[in-house]
Amino acid sequence: MENFDISISERILGLKAKRERINRDLHLNIERNRIITEYYKAHENEYPVLKRAGYLYAWCATREINIEDDDIFLGDAGPHCRTVHFDIEQTSQSWLRGCFGDTDERFRAAWQVPGSIWVDDEDRQWLLEAADYWEGKDIGATARGLFPPEFTENAGPVLKDLTGSYPGHFNPNYERAVTVGFGAVRQTAIEKLDEIRKHTTADNVRSELFYRGLIKVCDGMILMSKRYAEGCRKKAETATPDRRAELLKMADSCDWIVENPARNLWEGFQTIFFYQYLITADGTHWADSPGLIDSFLGPLLENDVNTGALTREQAQELCDAFLLHYGDQIIMFPKPDNDRLIEAHRNGKTMFDLQGGMQNIAAGSLITLGGQKTDGTGDYNLATEMLLLSYYRLRVAEPSLALRINKHTPDRIWEIGIACSKRSGGLPQFNNDDVIIQTMLDKGVPLEDARRYAVFGCVEPAISGKEWSMAANCGGFGGGSSLINILQYVIHGNVNPMMGTPGMLPCKKLYEYESFEELKAEFERQVRFYIDYGARLYHFAALVFDQAWPCLSASVMTEGCLESGKDVTWGGAKYNGMGSMLSAVATVGDSLMTIKKLCFDDKTVSARELYDALQANWEGHELLRQRILNEVPFYGNDNDEPDALVQWFTNLWADHFNSRPGVNHGTNNCGALDLYWVWGGKMTWATPDGRKTGDPLSPSSDPRQDAVKNGPLAYVKSVAKMPWDKMRCGGAINLRFDANSVRGEDATAKVRELIQSYFAMGGIQFHFTVADTAIMRAAQKNPQDYQDLIVRIAGFSAYFTHLPFDDQENYIARYEIGV
Incomplete structure (x- = not known):
């Protein structure tokens, strides 16, 4: 049974209450x-x-x-x-x-x-x-x-109507900021600049400008830290004796850190915050991650405890305070117009609530814990445990949390991780080192670096501090890839029936294909075309930043930039990646399965009849719709036929996308994730799987929830058949566990066994939530009483009461699985 200390210091309770007031x-x-x-x-x-x-x-x-x-x-x-x-x-x-x-x-x-x-x-x-x-x-x-x-x-x-945004979605090198400092980076930049001035060439002239910029950023960061030192001393003049002593100690640390390596745990955490503020000010605080923070903070924490500088209780308080404060960087996304804001206020909602349905409030910030050292040994320490316990104790939805799992993961870390995810709405997510490290090797990363990956955004792995990842949002110019839109073109003769707008490749209508193989071939032709179209777009999006919008807050610490004299947007990072996410996997697979079985295999429904039913949004065709829902074998039940179709088109997408030349001579990295299946469903016409116009699409790589018939093992077996070894950008599987099934003595062992079984089958990441329907209904009626109720959405968790009503209803309707 779980037996973790959840006592929280009075000071942390005060900070948590203050945070909720400020909201x-x-x-x-x-x-x-x-x-x-x-x-x-x-x-x-x-x-x-x-x-x-x-x-x-x-x-x-x-x-x-x-x-x-x-x-x-x-x-x-x-x-x-x-x-x-x-x-x-x-x-x-x-x-x-x-x-x-x-x-x-x-x-x-x-x-x-x-x-x-x-x-x-x-x-x-x-x-x-x-x-x-x-x-x-x-x-x-x-x-x-x-x-x-x-x-x-x-x-x-x-x-x-391009608006654009900085690429974001990366793992800044917080480790270098904490363990090396801006002073050493500044000195190296000065030396590099001196060399260029002696031997200026066409190849290095732009690097001179880069190093001048880098030095200025270092100067600014060192100045800001010293300004905080001055502010602490001024504040100390009127503080109580205890607070005065604390402020003067902070001042001494702020005079040292940023320029120099952190000497203790407080200085390590504060350096992370100062660097985070710079990244936010530079406009790149979008789904960034501080990387493997337990790896580089662990030695500072253990030294403080071992020398008596901190007690275990004091160290835990610092971890708690760090977690609370790291989630304070709130990014306004999406940007609602006045109509939406006014309507929200009328319904007792705030803009803070409006942010919670599409991401966590801290804009996808994510902390990674655990993993492996470069030599392949386990990398778990006291900081791993204490930071996990902070999530367990505080029950906050942001920043998000990833826990790396491998053969070295200690039993206690397993136990805390599962207990935390049960208590805190899906935090942490569990990541399969064996599969993810192999995906890193497959894109050309050496083993020593591959072992040091961290997760950013929702589920996206990258080499911590060394990789510039223009991940799934493509700098605001691209996006995930809902293949259902391509299938709609294939069905409706190159027309999006929701908008009435044409696609880019003329094709037949559903009833004009002479075989399922012909329809599959057309779908494949369209998929390849739109991948190529997107890959071309990504290169131009990267050029926008290369030419006019550099990202010095990333470049100042990212490995490769200082060494090469190039900004990250110029290709200066050691590794470069571009990601794109598959979505609505089950909607596509089940739709293809319906067409195959009814129209071409069994020939019990003509393609024209199915097409007409779709055109009518199933009006007048309810008997056919019910037959589809009850007779067609759907993905999610370990049935080889529908699962094979999902394997086919996900392999098609992954192979072709990953083969395209990446931006900055890097790699393209496919993944499977969706944040918008409720909103996306409202934008999508009826589909052959029986879904009506406006109904939610299937989430991420998960089965359609009302199609799951055979329990948790069949569920994960179906999802595990996807080519996760090719999904370099990660992929979410989200299970909702029945609350009663995870309360017993052996509940933790059963959950761990299910996760390990999925990983042994090749699954890449595992997310779950324990959410009781009665409690969620009560939260809808009395949201003020359930402010800390957290649920796992996709690659992030959110406060249930902040979700739009449609998202709440969709979550309640999720299939409850017993373990």
């Missing part, structure tokens, strides 16, 4: 956007990498130094604790004008009522003026001026 009084971060706008206005002709460096230095030098009375760790990326961040240079200026140029009444109803994310009148006016400045100068404008016409004129409204 009802959030502010939009205007400070960052003022600083970048003022700098860019004054330096319009400066070379992009120098301009970015100059802005980051100005931000470090002039931003507000915010120190709260009860802080254990210092600061935030904005002027207030839990400021909501957005980046004006990657924001649609039409969105800014629509929100802040609205009538006074509607603006105030959206942004100036209790529970809103507050924007005052002065900031409103400034935002409108800033929108005028950034019009034609933002990332989207850069893309529009660079992309070929096929992406801006012929690809539909998504690409015609």
Whole structure:
């Protein structure tokens, strides 16, 4: 049975309560956007990498130094604790004008009522003026001026209204920041710069500009840390004796860290925060991960405990405080318009609630624990255990958490990990080292580096601190790949029946194919075409950043950049990757199975009859729909025939996508994940599996929930047949366990056995939630009583009460599995 200490110190309880209070009084971060706008206005002709460096230095030098009375760790990326961040240079200026140029009444109803994310009148006016400045100068404008016409004129409204965003989705080298420091990086950059000045060539002239920019960023970070030291000393002048001593100790540490390696656990954590603030200010805080933090913080923690500098209780308090504060970087995504905000406020919801349905509030930040050292031995220590226990104790949904599993994983880590996931809504996710390390080897990563992967975003593995990963969002210009849209073209003669818009490859309608093999061949032709189209898009998206929007906050620490003299956007990282995610796997597989069985194998339903039923959204065809739902064998039940179809098209996608040339001479990396199956279903016409127009699609790689008939082992066997060894970008399987089945003495052992069985079959990642239907129904009625109820959505967990009603209902409808 679980027997973990869940006692939390009074100070941590106070910080958690403060965090929850602040959630009802959030502010939009205007400070960052003022600083970048003022700098860019004054330096319009400066070379992009120098301009970015100059802005980051100005931000470090002039931003507000915010120190709260009860802080254990210092600061935030904005002027207030839990400021909501957005980046004006990657924001649609039409969105800014629509929100802040609205009538006074509607603006105030959206942004100036209790529970809103507050924007005052002065900031409103400034935002409108800033929108005028950034019009034609933002990332989207850069893309529009660079992309070929096929992406801006012929690809539909998504690409015609490019807004763009920094690539994000990567593992910054927090380890180098903590264990080496910005001072050593600065010194190396100076030496590299001196060499170039002696021997300037066409090949290294741009590197001179890069090193000048890097030095400026290092100077800014060192200055910011010392400004915090000064702020601590000033705050100490009026503090109580105990707080005064603590602030003076913090000041001494802030004079040392950032420039130099951290000497103890507090300094290690604080360095992570200072570096995180820089990344957020640079606009790249989108699904980043600090990597294997227990690996490089563990020695600091153990030394503090062994020398008596910290007791176990004090060390646990620091881990708890770190976890609370790391989730304070709130990114505004999606950006709702005033109509949606006003409606939310009328229904007792806040913008904070609106963020929870598509990601965690901290924008996909994820911590990875455990794993292997470069020599293949296990990498678990006291920090692994304490950070896991922090999640267990605090029950927070962000940052997300990944636990690496291998033959060295200690029994106690297994026990805490499973107990934590049961208690904390699917945190951690469990990652199969054997499969993931092999995917790294297959894309050319040496074994020593492959063993040091960490997970970022939702499920995406990458080499920690060494890989620049323009993962699934393709810098805001691409996205995941719902093959159901391609299948719709194949069925409806190259027309999306929801929109009435044509695709790019003319083809037959369902009733015109003479065999299932002909339909499969057309589907394959379309899949290959759209992969090639997307791969071409990715190269142009990468060029947008290479030319105009460097990412120095990543480059300053990412291995390869300092050594090569190249920004990450120029290909400077040791490894480069581009990811894309499959979604709605079961909807596609079950639809193909329906067509194959009824129309071509059994020939009991004509293709025209099925086509007409789809066109009518099943109106007048309910008997056929019920027959499909009850007679067609669907994916998820360890049935070889439907599972083979899923194997076929997922192998097709993975093989072709992974074979395409990657950006910056890197690799393309396929995965399987979906965050939007409820929203996506609303955008998708009826499908042959019996699904009606507007109903949810199947989530990620999971079976359609009402199709699961044969229990958990059959469920995971079907999913394990997918080519996970080719899914370099990861992939989610999400099970909802029946609460009663995981309460017994042997529950932990049974869950562990199921995970290990799935991994032995080749599964890559395992996510589960224990969620009682009665409790979720109660949370719908009285959300204020269930604020810490967390459920696993896809590659992230979210507070149930923050989910839109449709997402709540979809989650409640998930198949409950007993173990």
